[in-house]
Amino acid sequence: MPYDILLDENFNPVLSNGDFTIGESTYQHQKMLLYADKGQFKADPLVGVGSRRFLETSKQNDFAREIRQQFYADGMTVNKIEIKENFEINIDAQY
Numbered sequence: 001m002p003y004d005i006l007l008d009e010n011f012n013p014v015l016s017n018g019d020f021t022i023g024e025s026t027y028q029h030q031k032m033l034l035y036a037d038k039g040q041f042k043a044d045p046l047v048g049v050g051s052r053r054f055l056e057t058s059k060q061n062d063f064a065r066e067i068r069q070q071f072y073a074d075g076m077t078v079n080k081i082e083i084k085e086n087f088e089i090n091i092d093a094q095y
Contacts, residue, residue: 033070
C-alpha cells in the first residue's frame with residue numbers, strides 16, 4: 001500500500017494543523033491515472049488513461065485495455081475491470 005500526500009476531490013492537498021496530511025493513496029493514484037491525459041505529467045509524458053476521450057466512443061474494450069496497461073505500468077495488479085453501459089467503472093486493483 002502506498003502512502004502519499006492526500007488530495008481532496010479537486011486534487012488540492014489536504015491540510016491538517018497547517019501541514020500536509022499523509023495517508024493510504026491507492027484510490028487517489030488510480031483516480032489521477034484515469035483523469036490524466038497523456039502529456040500532462042512532464043516527467044513521463046506517456047502516463048495517463050485520458051478517460052474523457054473514451055466518453056465519445058462505445059469501445060469499452062479499448063478503454064479497459066488502456067486502464068489495465070496504465071495501472072500495470074504504475075505497479076498495480078489488476079484483478080478486474082468492469083465498465084457498464086453508462087461508463088460507471090468498477091476496478092479491483094492494488095499495489
